[in-house]
Amino acid sequence: MQVDISLTDVITTDEVIALYQANAWSAADKPESLMAALRNSHSLVTARISGRLVGLGNAISDGHLVVYYPHFLVHPSEQGKGVGRLMMAALQNVYANFHQQMLTADGDAVRFYESLGFERAGKTEPMWVYAGNDH
Secondary structure, eight states: OOOEEESSOOOOHHHHHHHHHHTTOGGGGOHHHHHHHHHTSSEEEEEEETTEEEEEEEEEEOSSSEEEEOOEEEOGGGTTTTHHHHHHHHHHHHHTTOSEEEEOOOTTHHHHHHHTTOOOOTTOOOOOOOOOSOO
């Protein structure tokens, strides 16, 4: 299986929404806002197999010290095959030396991120004001 990873890919609304819907992410219900958010990210990583978008992740950053990974998803049919690891490796080429890398993980994603070296942030508690319905 050839996975093409890119930090310069051009994404379309239809393929992004299909990926978000496959993962039951509520951001799919706000396509204009979702696409604007992704296109205005500090970095955007994509994964494609035979041209099909199977993974996407973005980074919001100050460009020097802190990066936050708000969206990181792989199509359910491709999960567990190393696609997410390849995507994070591409992001680490940009952010590995940053002082702080942050993300929010739940469910099975916690073990995935732990395997990549992420850990619970001290005694912190996740907090948010959230308008979605997928958590």
